[in-house]
Amino acid sequence: MNTDNIQSLEQAIQFAIERETEAEQMYQKLIRLAEDPKAKELFQELRDMEAQHRQNLQTLDVTGFKEKHNQERVYNMHIADYLIDKKIDDVRTYQEGLMLAARREQMAYQYYSLLAEIYRDNPGLFEFFSVMAREERSHQNDMEKVYDETVFLYN
Amino acid sequence: METLKTISGYFATIGVAFTVGFLFMGFRRILTARVQNRVGPPIYQNLLDIIKLWSKESAINHGLMQHMGPAFSITASVTTLMFIPVLRDGNWFQNFSFEGDLIFLLYIMVFGQLGMALGAGQTGNPNSAIGVSRGLSQIVGYEIPFVLALTALMVYHETTSLHEIMAAQDSIGGWNIFVNPLAFVAGIIAFLGMTHYTPFDVPFAPAELASGPPSEFGGKYLGMMMTSGSIFAFAKLTLFVNLFLGGASNLLELLVKALALYLIPVIIGIVTPRFRTEQAILFFWKWPTIIGILSILWVVWMR
Amino acid sequence: MEFSLKGMLNPLLALQQAGKRPHTIQFPFEEKKVAERYRGLHFNDLEACIGCGTCSTICQNEAIDMVEINPGDSENAKPGDSGLRPRVDNGRCCWCALCVEVCPSGSLSLTTHYNYVSEDANSFLWTPGVSNPDGHKELSFVSDTSHSLLDYARVPMRELEGKERIKSFAEVVLGYADEEAKKEAARCIGCSICTEVCPVHMHIPEYISAIEHGNNEDAIRIIYDNNPIGETCGKVCTRRCEEVCPLGARGEAIAIRWLKRYATEKAENAEIIREIVNPDIKPPNGKKVGIIGAGPSGLTVAYYLALRGFDVTIYEAKAKAGGMIMYGIPKYRLPLDSLDKQVEYMQSVGVKIHFNTKVGEQISFTEIEKNHDAVFIGIGYEVPYTIGIDGENLENSIQAVNFLRDINADKHVDIGNRVAVIGGGNVAIDAARVSRRLGAEVTILYRRREEDMPADWEEIEGAKHEGVIIKTQAIPLNVVDDGSGRVKGIRYGNARMVTDEKGGRPRPELIEGDEHILELYTIIGAIGQEADYSFIPEDIKEKIGFKSGRIVTNEWQQTSVPHIFAGGDIVNRTADAISAVADGYKAVKGIEQFIFAK
Amino acid sequence: MREKETTLYLGPQHPGITGNMMVKLKVTGDTIVRAETHVGYLHRGFEKLMEVRNWMQVFPIVCRICVPEPDPNEENLARAIEILEGREVPERAQYIRVMVLELARLASYLLWFGGQSGSAGLYTMPQWSVGDRDYILDLFEELTGGRVYHMYIWAGGVRRDLPEGFADKVLRVMDYLEKRLKHYDNLMLDNSIFQKRAQGVGVIDREKALDWGIVGPPLRGCGFKHDVRIDDPYLVYDKLQFEVPTETGCDVWARALVRRREFEQSISIIRQIMEKMPGGEFYNKVPNPLHWKVPAGDVYVKTESARGEFGYYVVSDGSDKPRRVHVRGPAYVHGITLLEHLLQGANLADVSFIMNSLGTCPPEMER
Structure with a gap:
């Protein structure tokens, strides 16, 4: 689905579901490629996470949406900002996997933020994309936390 | 009606005797404590002790005589009391006084001690046995000056009735303490022996005999003995008030006189160590006996 | 009988006292205020207490025993705390307060509270701090480091000056002299709290006591009992033992690491170690064990299995044994000859090491598996x-x-x-x-x-x-x-x-x-x-369980493939040599059990 | 004809006994034919216990060897260890020790005042003297934290320094006790009946006193000027001025007078101490008590306690526990051999009276 022809909330959700599916497929591929057991484990976790997000979106109750979303403050450690942008084909190790995931979440955040700007006139869509952006930001933070706790254990 | 009054009089006498007795003992404990730089127990402490003791059960059994000992003691105390007119005149508190009651008293006063001796002897505790023998020896000691003092009074007043001796002391100047001071001295020294306070407490000497005769008695027995002691103390004091201080016409007067008399053994008890047995007996046979004989001579000479 | 007037009247002067103020107080209504240092009933600050039991040791009446306040306290206790707390039998206590004088944490004190009446005999078993939670309000005889019988200051370790150090790779720490070591060892209270947190559970109080009495050879034997690289640990151990040392609560912990270093350094070369330790080597039992990686865990497994009569071979990718302690720790902390000496000693008891043999290149994992009854993997975290x-x-x-x-x-x-x-x-x-x-x-x-x-x-x-x-x-x-x-x-x-x-x-x-x-x-x-597992064939990798990049093992370091054991950084999260030794020590038992159970 | 003998057990629990011990008396009438001392009701064999305690743990034990006066025990043990170790004791600690020892002597004599009069039935005296002793115990409480068992003197010095303002308090108590002595004299020593009870009772054979090993006030009551503080000065006693009173009566009365006069001397010693007390350290720290070893060797040390020469023979084999601690308490001689001897032919009433005058201390016989 193209961003141009999003007219309704249902369509927007459909759009988001497609994004999650893409991610799921990507991690599936990485699982196959990875040799390192730790990396493999990470990609499995990430795949399952994306699948969970997708399911969440699929069963989303449109009417009650606004009340349900998370309002807590999201930190930004800015780790992802300075990490090398890894290409999917280069990613093999655990660290690279984490870097990729963090960058992806960051990009997703930026993407949804942009969409929210575009659909500022449509309150429903604006709300949805804002929330999605916030969600992705929080995922980015989750990734950064993991990175901070494992790779950056001594840093 | 008259009988009823008499009987209630007896009970009243016992009640007064008991109350005054334990209050005096409480007073002695307070005075002793104060001299000893202590606060001391409340004046009714002895009453509390007696109530406590009466509420206890005794598990020890040394045979019949052990039960009888304290019973004899209390019987003797009450009997003694019954034959001492508490007040000089009036209808109340006259009890069973009769002609020749003084002679009777001389005997009955020892009765309690003998009863105790039997009871204590039964327990088989050597401390009790030695205490009893010491107590009896001491009686032998103080009975002599006591009898001499009484004899002096009886000779002087030519009567063996307590009532008549009392009646004869109609004014303060007529009190036997002033009329025959030597008899009073001999009598009061004998009285010290009777009270068993130091220096004449050999029968009970804790450092030697671990309290002597009562050492096997506890609980109700000890309670009985304390009750008996309270009554007997009152009886003795009343007797001495009657003999030397002209008796009393009302209870208040009696209390004041008795207390004054009571102070003598108490004070001496506070400040003296104990005589050994033979020292005590020798003492009684020496000074008070001489004074007692002198008092009789004095009476004879006066007459 | 002669009585003087003075002798009869002077005593009566005592009656004057009746008018004076009595000395006594009326007890339940008035209470005597006790002195500032009064030694009354105990109070224990349960938070500060670490259950070291020194109070119980010093008590000559054996009135203090160490108990759990709630069932399971000792299992759930945090490191450095035995979970036990002193309980005082007030029927035995003599209030000498030696327990207070030797309390390293200062948690135990005596209070102004001296009156305790109860008909229940068991209530005289008094757990200070539990029985009197408000006791801290009435402290009187308290522990103070200036009065304490313990010595809270560590014997300082002599070191090279900072300017001198950077000129060469000479060892920075100069080590204790005999007297210094004895003095430092004498501070130990022998509570064994350190033994609990030591991954290997080294017999710390025992070897410190041996050092104190000048029996260095005993100390070395005690150390080699469960740690074959004692000298290395004496120099570079992360020494969790010292972090929990009760003396550290108010002063400086015993220098456990330096004492171990002092003792082990007394054996100057491999022969002397061999002579002192004089291990009891069992006759060969014909069982072969292959070990991948000559790091601390691998060496430990190899040494103790060799002593038990196993045919042990280590495959080491590099030219020297030691793994991270060889290649990761600079020479000024761990001189080369020190490690060589220890490895040489291990070789002397029958440990075979194939150097420059990287598994997956010079030899395949499958071959090792085939040739040995059991395999131990201790490759460490070498990939940055x-x-x-x-x-x-x-x-x-x-x-x-x-x-x-x-x-x-x-x-x-x-x-x-x-x-x-x-x-x-x-x-x-x-x-x-x-x-x-x-x-x-x-x-x-x-x-x-x-x-x-x-x-x-x-x-x-x-x-x-x-x-x-x-x-x-x-x-x-x-x-x-x-x-x-x-x-x-x-x-x-x-x-x-x-x-x-x-x-x-x-x-x-x-x-x-x-x-x-x-x-x-x-x-x-x-x-x-992190670790590089590429040498392990895919099928075995599938079978061995991994979690967060680490191999999952049971308590005997056995993986889900029964003949494969693992230890060190690839198993535990603590990333230090002593945990690796601990893994190795456990694996020795695991391998023995596994092989003989077959 | 032989009179019938009664057996009387004085103790182990008895108001007239000085502690948990028993005197088995064979009595005819009030006269004692034979007396036997029986101990074993009190302690657990302290000397043996000390052999399985380490050096520091011995200190809480030794003070229990004499209840009324624990400090000479502590001082003896501490001094024995210090001699074996060659450990120096700071001067201030030595002065504090003398102060403690003399305060303990006063406390002990006050208890004796009570015991001596109490056993004669003069019950006011013990109430006074034990009450006054409490003022000394208050001082001990403030100084050491304990009233009766101080556990204050230990090897190397003393356990804590003097609290603030302590010297003034000590001097105030001394002034008070001096005033009280007059009352004591009036009530007890001037008392005719007390004199009658004490004079000529419990007479020690002067010729044999030294051979028997009698020490302290009983020996000084026989006219011998024997006092460890003068004969073999320890701590700082050689820097202090005091007299050693003697009497010649050899009886209870002589011993009472000796103690009464020594009481004054002790007050004077304490006043001198408070004046001369130097500043500085009070403790030369011993090694970690859990593994403190004392060099091998043996030493005999003695102190003049309120009951006389009090000796400790301490043997160390170089380990962390004493090999042997032998306590030579005066009460052993006084309370067993001498007491049994003096009681023969004595009056039953005088048993505890004589016992008190000898300073019989059952825990010390039974250490």
């Missing part, structure tokens, strides 16, 4: 994480692990005169101090505060003494290129610390715009490491 920022692959951007390995292998590394080390762990400090010895000016960039640094405080101090600059709360942003593919500098931003609401360690948050550039010749990353 990279900094992960732009420019990390430029020339002269290197990894600390590789750097240290090269230096220890006597290779020349050109690091120039300006170096930055990224990271705050022991590896980072090692890299910084080595760089300092190579003549460079060194800056450590660390993302958090100094107190958050995982490195040993003694190491941090040492680095500072040697002139290493530590920049904290500095986040590397990217490596600056000089245009020819070389490092020119590093761009870093300052951070503020944000507390983690969910209880983790505080996180650095970049302050946007507060960025600086540090000009450099070399940048050394010391962020962390």
Whole structure:
């Protein structure tokens, strides 16, 4: 689905579901490629996470949406900002996997933020994309936390 | 009606005797404590002790005589009391006084001690046995000056009735303490022996005999003995008030006189160590006996 | 009978006292105020108490026993706390307060409370602090380090001056002299709290006591009982034992590591060790065990299995044994000959080591599996994480692990005169101090505060003494290129610390715009490491369980493939030599059980 | 004809006994034919216990060897260890020790005043003297934290320094006790009946006193000027001025007078101490008590306690526990051999009276 022809909330959700599916497929591929057991484990976790997000979106109750979303403050450690942008084909190790995931979440955040700007006139869509952006930001933070706790254990 | 009054009089006498007795003992404990730089127990402490003791059960059994000992003691105390007119005149508190009651008293006063001796002897505790023998020896000691003092009074007043001796002391100047001071001295020294306070407490000497005769008695027995002691103390004091201080016409007067008399053994008890047995007996046979004989001579000479 | 008048009247003067104020007080209404140092019933500050049991040891009446307040306390106790608390039998106590005088934490005191009446005999078993929770309000006889019978000051360790140190790789710590060691050992209270936290459960009080009495040979035997690299641990152990030493609560912990070092160094070469330890080597039992990696865990497994009559072979990829303790720890902390001596001794008891034999290249894992009854994997974490920022692959951007390995292998590394080390762990400090010895000016960039640094405080101090600059709360942003593919500098931003609401360690948050550039010749990353499992065939990898990159084992270090055992960094999370030794020691039992159960 | 003998057990629990011990008396009438001392009701064999305690743990034991006066025990043991170790004791600690020892002597004599009069039935005296002793115990409480068992003197010095303002308090108590002595004289020593009880009772054979090993007030009551503080000065006694009173009566009365006069001397010693007390350290710290070893060797040390020469023979084999601690308490001689001897032919009433005058201390016989 193209961003141009999003007219309704249902369509927007459909759009988001497609994004999650893409991610799921990507991690599936990485699982196959990875040799390192730790990396493999990470990609499995990430795949399952994306699948969970997708399911969440699929069963989303449109009417009650606004009340349900998370309002807590999201930190930004800015780790992802300075990490090398890894290409999917280069990613093999655990660290690279984490870097990729963090960058992806960051990009997703930026993407949804942009969409929210575009659909500022449509309150429903604006709300949805804002929330999605916030969600992705929080995922980015989750990734950064993991990175901070494992790779950056001594840093 | 008259009988009823008499009987209630007896009970009243016992009640007064008991109350005054334990209050005096409480007073002695307070005075002793104060001299000893202590606060001391409340004046009714002895009453509390007696109530406590009466509420206890005794598990020890040394045979019949052990039960009888304290019973004899209390019987003797009450009997003694019954034959001492508490007040000089009036209808109340006259009890069973009769002609020749003084002679009777001389005997009955020892009765309690003998009863105790039997009871204590039964327990088989050597401390009790030695205490009893010491107590009896001491009686032998103080009975002599006591009898001499009484004899002096009886000779002087030519009567063996307590009532008549009392009646004869109609004014303060007529009190036997002033009329025959030597008899009073001999009598009061004998009285010290009777009270068993130091220096004449050999029968009970804790450092030697671990309290002597009562050492096997506890609980109700000890309670009985304390009750008996309270009554007997009152009886003795009343007797001495009657003999030397002209008796009393009302209870208040009696209390004041008795207390004054009571102070003598108490004070001496506070400040003296104990005589050994033979020292005590020798003492009684020496000074008070001489004074007692002198008092009789004095009476004879006066007459 | 003669009585003087004086003798009769003077005593009556006693009656004067009746008018004086009595000495006594009326007890239930008035209470005597006791003196400031009064020794009444006990009180124990349950939070400060660590259950070391010294009070119980000193009590000559045996009135104090150590009990659990709630069932399970000793299992759930935090490290450095036995979970037990003193209970005083007031029927035995004599209130001498020796227990207070020897309480290392100062938690035990006596109170002004001296009156205790109860008809229940059991209530005289009094658990201070539990039986009198308000006792802290009535403390009187308290423990004070100035009065205590214990010695709270450590015998200082002589070291090279900071300026001297950076001239060479000479060992910084000079070691205790005999008298110093005895004096330090004499401070020990023998509570065994340290033994509990030591991963290997070394017999610490026992060997300290042997040192105190001058029986170094006994000490060495005790140390070798469950740790074959005692001398290495004596120099570089992370010594969790000292962190929990009760004397550390109000003073300085016993220098357990230095004492171990003192004792083990007394054996100057492998023969002497052999002579002193004089191990009981069992006759060969015909069973073969292959060990991958000659690190601390592998060596431990090899040594104790060899003593038990196993045919043990170690396959080591590098030219020397020791693993991370050989290649990761600089020489000024662990001289080469010290480690060689220990390895030589192990070889003398029958441990075979194939050097330069990388599994997966020179020999396949399958072959090892085939030739041995059991296999132990102790390969360690040797693959470094990279900094992960732009420019990390430029020339002269290197990894600390590789750097240290090269230096220890006597290779020349050109690091120039300006170096930055990224990271705050022991590896980072090692890299910084080595760089300092190579003549460079060194800056450590660390993302958090100094107190958050995982490195040993003694190491941090040492680095500072040697002139290493530590920049904290500095986040590397990217490596600056000089245009020819070389490092020119590093761009870093300052951070503020944000507390983690969910209880983790505080996180650095970049302050946007507060960025600086540090000009450099070399940048050394010391962020962390992971393992390289590529030598294990896929099918076995499938079977062996992994969790967060670590091999999952049972309590005997056995993986889900029964004949494969594993230990060290690839199993435990603590990343230190002593845990690796502990894994090895457990694996010895596991392998024995496994082989003989077959 | 032989009179019938009664057996009387004085103790182990008895108001007239000085502690938990028993005197088995064969009595005819009030006269004692034979007396036997029986101990074993009190302690657990302290000397043996000390052999399985380490050096520091011995200190809480030794003070229990004499309840009324624990400090000479502590001082003896501490001094024995110090001699074996060659450990120096700071001068201030030595002065504090003398102060403690003399305060303990006063406390002990006050208890004796009570015991001596109490056993004669003069019950006011013990109430006074034990009450006054409490003022000394208050001082001990403030100084050491314990009233009766101080556990204050230990090897190397003393356990804590003097609290603030302590010297003034000591001097105030001394002034008070001096005033009280007059009252004591009036009530007890001037008392005719007390004199009658004490004179000529419990007479020790002067010729045999030294051979028997009698020490302290009983020996000084026989006219021998024997006092460890003068004969073999320890701590700082050689820097202090005091007299050693003697009497010649050899009886209870002579011993009472000796103690009464020594009481004054002790007050004077304490006043001198408070004046001369130097500043500085009070403790030369011993090694970690859990593994403190005392060099091998043996030593005999003695102190003049309120009951006389009090000796400790301490043997160390170089380990962390004493090999042997032998306590030579005066009460052993006084309370067993001498007491049994003096009681023969004595009056039953005088048993505890004589016992008190000898300073019989059952825990010390039974250490």
